[in-house]
Amino acid sequence: MVFVAITTITLSYAQKDTTKAHKAKTAATKTSTAKTTRQTTAKKLNLTKDQQAKLKATNKDYKAKTAKVKGDSSLSDAQKKAKLKTLSKEKKKGVDTILTADQKNKLKEIHKENKTSSPQKTKTSPKTKTAV
DSSP: OHHHHHHHHHHHHHHHHHHHHHHHHHHHHHHHHHHHHHHHHHHHHTOOHHHHHHHHHHHHHHHHHHHHHHTOTTSOHHHHHHHHHHHHHHHHHHHHHHSOHHHHHHHHHHHHHHHHHSOOOOOBOTTTOOBO
16 A cells, blocks of 8 residues: 555656656747747847847836736636737837837738748547547
């Protein structure tokens, strides 16, 4: 009995460590991919160093604000969603003030290309478990 309990506890800890390692690896991959995407987009838009610095500051500010909203336990999910939507709109306005008209048009094209080239995610209903 004791051996079974110890084995179960040991396996449980091993699974947690594996899960933590997987999450860390996934987070690192997402960060790396996002950085590569930003760099590629910056090259395609032909951004100046000043524009890159301003965009980096805008993104950093946005990330901090969204983290604060997501971590605010006093807000309901609907309130969080509304605040995040507002922050997203504010970020877009900030980006629009940094980019030239040609760069804005090119960014729209890039976003359109990314939407058509990326695989569509399917949502599953919790009751039926079929693709919607």
